[in-house]
Every structure is written in structure tokens, then in C-alpha cells.
Amino acid sequence: MTRWALSTVWHESRVSEPSELLGLPGRIGFGGIELSSVDARCVEALVALGRDGLPPVVSLHAPCPVPYPGGARADYLASAEEAQRVAAVDHTRRTIDAAEALGAGAVVVHLGTIDLPVPQSAILGAMEDGDPGWSGMLEEGLRDRRGLSARHLDRCMRSLEALAEHAAGSGVRIAPETRYEYNDIPDLEEFRTVLDAFGPRGVGYWHDVGHAHAQSVLGLAPPGAYLECFRDHLVGFHVHDAVGARDHYPPGEGEIGLAELRSYIEPHHICVVEVAARHTSDRVAASLGYLEGLGL
Numbered sequence: 464m465t466r467w468a469l470s471t472v473w474h475e476s477r478v479s480e481p482s483e484l485l486g487l488p489g490r491i492g493f494g495g496i497e498l499s500s501v502d503a504r505c506v507e508a509l510v511a512l513g514r515d516g517l518p519p520v521v522s523l524h525a526p527c528p529v530p531y532p533g534g535a536r537a538d539y540l541a542s543a544e545e546a547q548r549v550a551a552v553d554h555t556r557r558t559i560d561a562a563e564a565l566g567a568g569a570v571v572v573h574l575g576t577i578d579l580p581v582p583q584s585a586i587l588g589a590m591e592d593g594d595p596g597w598s599g600m601l602e603e604g605l606r607d608r609r610g611l612s613a614r615h616l617d618r619c620m621r622s623l624e625a626l627a628e629h630a631a632g633s634g635v636r637i638a639p640e641t642r643y644e645y646n647d648i649p650d651l652e653e654f655r656t657v658l659d660a661f662g663p664r665g666v667g668y669w670h671d672v673g674h675a676h677a678q679s680v681l682g683l684a685p686p687g688a689y690l691e692c693f694r695d696h697l698v699g700f701h702v703h704d705a706v707g708a709r710d711h712y713p714p715g716e717g718e719i720g721l722a723e724l725r726s727y728i729e730p731h732h733i734c735v736v737e738v739a740a741r742h743t744s745d746r747v748a749a750s751l752g753y754l755e756g757l758g759l
Contacts, residue, residue: 467751468495468521470701470737472711475501477740481508485517491748497571497735498561499524510564520565521733522638522699525572526554527561541575541619541648548618552625559626562635569636569698569733571669572626574619574657575648579607583644586681587708601645601681608646612653619648620660627664637661638669638698641689643677643710651684651692658696667698670727671737673710674701676719680708690727699733700724702754711739713746715753722757734759 469488478487484505488496495518498506506528509520530550539551555572562570581604589597623637630637639649639657649657658668670690678684690697702724703710704717714721714736728734736754738747 465492465494465751465755466734467493467754468497468518468733468735469493469747470497470499470524470735471501472499472524473736473738473740473742473747475499475740481505482512482517484509485512485520489518491744492751493518493736495519495521497522497524497733497737498527498565498567499737500529501527503528506561506565510561520562520567522567522569522571522735523558523562523565525558525570526551527558530554538573538576538647540572540622541577541615543614543618548622552622555622555626556629559630559633559635559637563633567635569638569667569669570630571699571701572637572639573642573647574622574639575615576644577608577611577615577646577648579604579611579646581607583646586645590681591707598682604645612648612650615648616653616656620657623657623661623666627661627666630665636665636667636698638667640669640701641671641674641678643671643674645678645681645683651678651688654689654693658693662696668693668696669699669701670697671701672719672721672724673703673705673712673737676705677708677710680705687723694727697727697729697732699735700728701735701737702759703736703738704750711737713738713742713750713753715750716746721754721759725758728759 704712
């Protein structure tokens with residue numbers, strides 16, 4: 464069976480029964496799933512279901528179960544509002560507990576975001592329209608980010624302290640992932656701080672291929688920088704393709720040189736295809752064949 468798992472981001476809206484969260488990926492060739500954006504009722508049903516004949520749950524994307532209305536994900540682990548940050552820590556603790564109950568090896572986390580007046584969507588829109596002012600918009604945003612990042616990183620570290628303590632002895636690794644937007648925590652240098660402090664305590668790095676590509680398109684990090692810097696901390700991968708900075712396309716349908724992952728993926732890494740719900744099952748199944756054709 465293939466090593467590749469599929470994130471429920473793609474198919475959670477396509478199925479009505481919890482068992483189908485596991486069954487559908489298996490029928491189109493995937494060997495496991497990552498649970499993302501599902502509710503507590505579904506998680507409880509999957510724990511009770513057992514694994515007979517179904518692909519395993521290999522990872523969970525926090526917060527899971529999702530505590531927010533409508534299944535939206537809110538990245539509050541670095542929030543300046545203490546009550547909000549503490550609640551996010553509690554939601555992530557529950558994700559770690561669910562991962563342990565399901566036999567999953569990792570919890571993928573977003574460590575937080577900084578509220579800034581210039582949204583990345585506006586910057587990308589200007590770039591795609593050929594407006595040379597996009598670079599000035601980004602630089603303005605980065606100046607604002609520099610003035611606020613230290614306090615948010617401090618809060619992020621407090622959150623990780625609590626989460627690392629909670630995960631100790633569970634067999635579940637906490638894996639912060641590469642972020643997409645310039646105002647997200649952590650950036651490349653902040654990741655060094657996080658992993659220097661918590662790497663020895665089992666916190667690892669989750670490489671999101673599309674997010675790293677978007678950062679290189681925007682000039683936020685050189686191509687390949689995250690993998691080179693943090694390869695010794697790698698826990699797993701979110702793999703999808705991108706056109707410019709627009710990502711979550713099925714692998715093989717964009718411009719990312721995915722064959723380069725051969726130098727980094729090891730047998731113990733968790734490998735997850737994470738594509739948007741809009742893509743058809745034929746295209747998602749074809750992406751699995753594409754990855755295996757690359758020797759991944």
C-alpha cells in the first residue's frame with residue numbers, strides 16, 4: 464500500500480458518515496488520512512470505529528475536533544489576548560489527546576498570526592495584476608510585522624511550553640508547519656528560535672510545500688530554505704501544487720518541482736496530500752500516480 468495519506472480538507476464535505484472519511488481515500492488509492500476540520504462527534508465515532516480494513520489516521524491538523532462555528536480554523540496560539548491564547552492551547556491539547564486515541568503519530572499546528580492592516584490577499588492581487596506597487600505594499604506590511612513580532616513570538620513560546628508538556632509520553636509529536644502569509648508566526652528565523660528551544664523536547668517541523676513556494680514567490684524566503692534549515696527536525700509533509708502563490712492544486716498540476724523532495728523524504732516521515740475541495744476525485748487520484756511516478 465502507498466505511503467501517501469490524504470487530508471480530509473478535500474473530502475469532508477463529500478461524505479456523510481465518519482467511516483467514509485477513511486473509506487473514500489482508500490478507494491482512490493491512498494494509504495492513510497489526516498484529520499482536519501472535523502467535529503467532536505466525528506472524532507469520537509472514528510475512535511470507536513477501529514481500523515479493520517480501513518486506512519489509518521496518520522496525523523491530525525489542530526484544532527481537531529474543531530471548536531469554532533462552521534469549522535473555521537482560527538490561529539490563536541500566539542494571540543496577544545491571553546484568554547484567547549489559553550483557549551487555543553486547550554483546543555490543541557484535545558487534538559493531541561485525539562491523536563493518541565487514534566494512534567496518529569503527529570499533530571500539525573499553526574502557531575499564530577499577527578493582525579496587520581495590509582492583507583496578503585491584496586498584495587497577491589496587485590502582483591497578479593502586474594501592479595509594481597505590490598512590493599511596496601509587502602515592505603510596508605513587513606515593517607509593521609517587525610514592530611509586533613517579538614511579543615507574539617513570546618506568546619507562541621508560552622503555548623508550545625504547555626503543549627510540549629502535555630504531549631510528553633503520548634507518542635504524538637507536535638509539528639508546527641510552514642506558514643503561508645507574511646503576517647503568520649513563525650517566519651524562517653522565528654522557526655529557528657522555536658526549534659532550538661523545543662526540538663530537544665520532541666517538537667518537530669512540518670513542511671508545507673505550497674506554503675514554502677508562496678513564500679519564495681513573494682521573496683520572503685529563498686527556494687528550499689525551510690527544508691535545508693530544518694531537515695533534521697522533519698516530521699512530515701503537506702504536498703500540493705501551486706500556480707504562482709495560489710496553492711492547494713493536485714500535485715502535478717502546477718509549477719512546483721516536487722521531484723526535489725526525493726532528497727528529503729525519509730521512510731519515517733508522514734506524507735500527506737492536501738488539496739482543495741474543488742478538485743475532482745479523478746484529479747486527486749491522478750496526483751497520487753504522479754507522485755509515485757516521481758519516486759516519492
